[in-house]
Amino acid sequence: MTGRDWNERSVAMGEFVYPYYFGAGCLERITSAMAGYDTDQFVVVTDDHVLALHGEAFLSGLRRHAPVQVLSLPPGDAMKSVLHLNSHLEKAIGAGATRRSVVVAFGGGVVGNLAGLTAATLYRGIRLVHVPTTTIAAMDSVLSLKQTVNSGHGKNHIGTYHAPEAVYLDVDLLRTLDDKQLRSGLCEAAKNCLAIRPEALPVLRTRLAGGNLSSPDVLLWLLEESLTAKSSVTGDDAREQRSGLVLEYGHTVGHAVEMEDRRRRGTDGLSHGEAVMLGMLAAARISRGIGGLDDRAVAEHDELAHHLGVSPKLPDAVTPEAVMDVVRVDNKRGYLPVSGEEAAMVLLRELGHPYGSRDLPLTAVSLEAVKDVVTDMVRVPEPWHGSGAS
Template sequence: MATRDAGAVPGGWQVQRIRIGEVDYPYYYGVDCLDLVLQELAALDADLFVVVTDDTVLELHGQALLPGLRALAGVEVISHPPGEAMKTLPVLAADLERVLAAGATRRSVVVGLGGGVPGNLAGVIAALLFRGVRLVHIPTTTTAAMDSVLSLKQAINSAIGKNHIGTYLPPYAVFTDVALLATLPDRELRSGLCEAAKNCLAIRPEALPRLREVLAGGELSTPAALLWLLDESVRAKSSVTVDDAREQRTGLVLEYGHTVGHAVELADHRRRGNDGVSHGEAIAFGMVVAATIAHRRGWLPAEIVELHEEVVSALGAPLRLPAGLTVDDVMDVVRDDNKRGYLPPCSESIAFVLLRELGRPAGDPGLPLVAVRLAEVREALEVVQSREPVLTGADGEVA
């Protein structure tokens, strides 16, 4: 895998090959490099660019990208109000019909512009059009740049739960200009870095000292910090997916924090819509719950749980459930987690990624999941809800 020079030059970029199973694709990243993105897109010889985004991203970044795209080929913009509501079957069906009516062919290119939600919708659209057309990602959030585009998984939500409907499609390429990430609101920036923190805790603990330095410095939006976090995310995800393209074996460690995290995210969004807890914040909270379960089993010492709380608190993510959300609300959703079926069925337990130590998941190395009784999950949630914050002043709630 290619390495990045420590001092990235504005207007230039680096490229790494992302290898996932038998698939590999280029990931270009740099600072102030949209002109280079357009040069690469011009080489695709597309007859139509289908840009899938949300209204907020379109307003922020549309004028920086769309005029250049229109100089290359026709452009059809598919944009929706931001949030999980755009990842549904009715939205997908309407978007596909619209793209076909706009004249899409097998030479067309779908461009996912934005965060993980429009990126996922773009991936499913690209996978279904003519049984698969070229997909490129231009992430504008830390969550997308450091997590969701480093995967072949493309999915939308069902009425039952998150990411239940989807497929696998490798992107043709990924282009990240960290100057776009630096424009994110502070909460959204930090939320996306929760996935990078997950990688350090569950996969690459050797990166934790540097992560703690970056968090303590408080300058997460600098190009240097963002490029380092991006490098770490690429290394971590590549190390567990290189022989597991579908993330159904070793790659399942990437689900650390997601069992409870997805349940919290979905339950809160059903209640508060886009004002609900973000994906990254929910995953961070889920990691604290997972660490608590492992501690109660005697697998992790108290200081590792405290380390989880330190990192989560420094990222501004919740150490408690969002106000108004109850343990019962979370338990109602957690039963439908999308990891069902990996372990022998049991109505009283669910599959979990737990750690025996930092960077060492419990269970078989080839299938890093263990069964956790629903009663254990409830008890851990109640412990976390009642526990005094380890760090002074960390109230843990999300507004």
């Protein structure tokens, strides 16, 4: 087979190393490879949309090797709850899952998080395999040991760490994504370039400007770039609590906007990647306001957002006050001592160079400065030429 059909890379997370197999048109090879797990049951965690699109081809391949139990829910961030986690655990145990069983995450980032926490907590930890079907999962969330669900207060407050046995990707699965979901993962790729590998920005701009973002060649390049960027900061930081925190760029405001928008508009709200891109636009302006990024670097953020189709305006259903309520309980609290009027954020001093140190790329930012920028996002025209924090 050609390199376009089947490739292998190692993902190193501290002492954990797992293989990532990827190619185009390789779904049958993926299910054949999973026969090697000698399992008594595959527990497939997915969502109803993925199940309808790809379930028949994938599940029929798995069933040739072992019984399959399917745990599926309506798609959306609402899947990531303690209630649904408990339901999945009870159903898996009731259907005969054992310590020999393998949990298979078949879907996007939300599915992967719920499946990962299911695997991590079932019998205190059983095997996990990722088969991502979205760009956000393939290029970001599967490249992590973090398994998590949301609390009623904010995103990703409840979880643990659990390493997968492997990741398997057929990029042809990504070609069925709608434009919104396709670009969601590309926003995370843009984050990696801005925060970690600015030398890749010229190629990224060319790829984005060239269109046809769902072509296998473009997707495989983006995947390789994501693997390179993430491994450079997680190789010695399996839990992403030191150098890996740079991957949280754009997430403080982004997570808050995403959560509040989804509360109001459900699945019609911003995708995770779109919200993170919006969070990066805010972070760039906050940095400029404290003497960090210059106008050219801020414009680089704006240009990428434009190519990715992300509006710089806060969604109409979301208020600055609601965003700030979530920012105050951001899950990075505790890494850096801050006052009650500050938030610990990843901000760039210049592209590829965050404030703080490599081992703690965080800086304290006044909540007032954050709110000023978020408030500007309510009334910003397009394209955004706002002045940012002052």
